[in-house]
Amino acid sequence: MSRYRTERWVALLAAGLAVVVLALLVGALTATDAPLDPYNHGDAGTSRLVDASREGLVLSYTSVDGEATPETVIIVGGGGDVTTADVAALTRHLDGGGRVVVLTEDERSNQLLAALDVETRLAAGYLLTTEQDSVSPAQFVVADGGDDALGFTGVQVNAAKPLGVTDSSDGTTRRVLAWSAPAGRDLDGDGQLGAAEPRGSYPVAVAEPVGAGQVIVVGDASLLTNGQWQVEGNRQLARALTEDGAMLVYPQTTGFPPVTRLRLGLNTPLGTLLGLPAFLCGGMVVVRLGVWLAHRGGNPSDRRGLVFTLR
Missing domain, CATH: 1.10.287 (Helix Hairpins)
Incomplete structure (x- = not known):
């Protein structure tokens, strides 16, 4: 050759x-x-939360590891697909004095709340501000109720879900952290408030003792995303939730394929x-x-x- x-x-x-x-x-x-893209950048991402936590935040896509769980577990969206092993791990976490935060607009999350023996439930209908109120119907600010161990002064709730209780509960065990602005409940999902649809101020963030720990439910899945980061109250809430370390859990759904590993930061x-x-x-x-x-x-x-x- x-x-x-x-x-x-x-x-x-x-x-x-x-x-x-x-x-x-x-x-x-x-x-x-x-x-992985939604968690890295863009309005729907959580990269700012991850950056602000200084690697004190662990992100999980499948299950909660009971042996490596930090003080706070934050579950974003869904909840209906959380497994019995997850529920057992979360229950052990609560029995040990930990905190579980559920940020969701999905009524299927009521399955998870019931499994954790929480009385709070996501009620039907999204909240829309009334025509008499000057705040944008798509987005409005709510203030905390004052008696608040988390120390945040206000949160911006986007397309919030009202939070009710089970039929057998009187709601006396839970503490309302945030109320909505004057709003109506869009029960038929047409994006408008009919004359017969209820109006008022509704709980949108509540805390409830479970075991030796605490469960916090917020009717807004986007509360800690980059798009809401410009609100100082949201940043205060994020700092309060992650100051002692937190695990951010995205339950498996058809929109998020399973990834069977924990990842720190997820900026890369x-x-x-x-x-x-x-x-x-x-x-x-x-x-x-x-x-x-x-x-x-x-x-x-x-x-x-x-x-x-x-x-």
Whole structure:
């Protein structure tokens, strides 16, 4: 085989290897960045919460680890898909004096609240401000009730759900942390308040003792997201909830594929972590091949030795 034909095959091999490595990198990013993307950036993300917690926040996508649970567990959305093992871990956490925070607008979360023996329930209908109120119907601010161990002065609730209690409860064990502004309950889901739909100020954040711990329920799944971060009261609440460490749990739903590992911070997409080493290794191989080809073309004695070796 001639030297030039050998060099051509080596160059084609290097180019093919680079294409394969690039495809692996793109595949890794494509396969993993989509389900992780909401938690990294954008209004629906929690990257600001993660940054502010200074790595005191652990994010989980599947189950609660009872052996590594910090003082506060924050469950965002859903709740109907939390397993019996999760409920057992959360119950042990509460019995040990821990805190569980449920941020949700999904009425299926009532299954989780019932399993934890919590009396609070998400009531039917989203809250909309009345026409007489000057606050935007899509977003309004509520203040805490004053007797508040968390120490936040106000939270911005977006499309809030009112919080009721079970039929057998009188609600005396729970403490209202925040009331809505004057609002009506959109029971039929048409985005408007009919004449027959109820109006008033409703609890939107409550605390309830369970075991030796405490369960806090907020009828707003987006409370700690980047889009709500500009409200100082929300930042105060986030600091209060994560000051002693917290685990942020996204229950498995059809929208969020399961990821069976805990991740700290999550500022770097998993695809980057998987693809970058392969990309760097491929780059090193290409560089080495380039150096080898350069040496072959520069020194006649080296060229003879390399030709002999290839034979």
